[in-house]
Amino acid sequence: MSSELQEIEDLIARMALKDRAAFRNVYSRTSAKLFGVVLRVLDDRAEAEDVLQDVYVKVWNNADRYRANGLSPMTWLISIARNAAIDRKRRARHSTSGDLLTATLADPAPGPETMAIQSSERDRLDGCFGELDQRHADAVRRAYLDGDTYAELAERYNVPLNTMRTWLRRSLLKLRECLSR
Incomplete structure (x- = not known):
């Protein structure tokens, strides 16, 4: 750390x-x-x-x-x-x-300071999102940036609710691993 x-x-x-x-x-x-x-x-x-x-x-x-x-x-x-x-x-x-x-x-x-921070973090995060399956990356964005519920996402992607939870959990772990490199 x-x-x-x-x-x-x-x-x-x-x-x-x-x-x-x-x-x-x-x-x-x-x-x-x-x-x-x-x-x-x-x-x-x-x-x-x-x-x-x-x-x-x-x-x-x-x-x-x-x-x-x-x-x-x-x-x-x-x-x-x-x-x-x-x-x-x-x-x-x-x-x-x-x-x-x-x-x-x-x-x-956003103000200039916020824009600079967002730009740097966004570039890094976008690179990590690129390592995910496209559907999984889209689901993560919808869940954690747009506020969609797990049920809404499961319906949207036509998968069981527990599958959606697994997608999100595994995708977040991959993102965390990528961001820690």
Whole structure:
């Protein structure tokens, strides 16, 4: 693990003890990347900012649940951010009353820092997606970026639900292996 990731892991441990300085430090080191993840899922800057605030509240409240188990602390943080964004997107899908004015006025374009981070990570991730079977790669994108449920994906690809779960689990393992090289 790189020294930067080790430092973030140590800061999360301090956050579990309610160390506000550690929280500020984690936020300053990770917020741009997590904002990019959330924005990618929601495609709405105002919504992404709102969800990001919720993400850091969850991180603060659950820092004691992070366990160093060989996974990167960024993996833990990104999972929280992605899941929060997907939850918000699913809730919005089921809501019939939307704020049209906010959706019209919100600037969905990411800032320069976010664009640079996204570009670098996207190139690396695209290369790893290229190593997957095309249908599996598409299913992973739909599940983790678009928020499709396992049931929706199983129906779309005409496979049993457990097969879809296996596709996604194995594909994520392959992606993690590729990204760790």
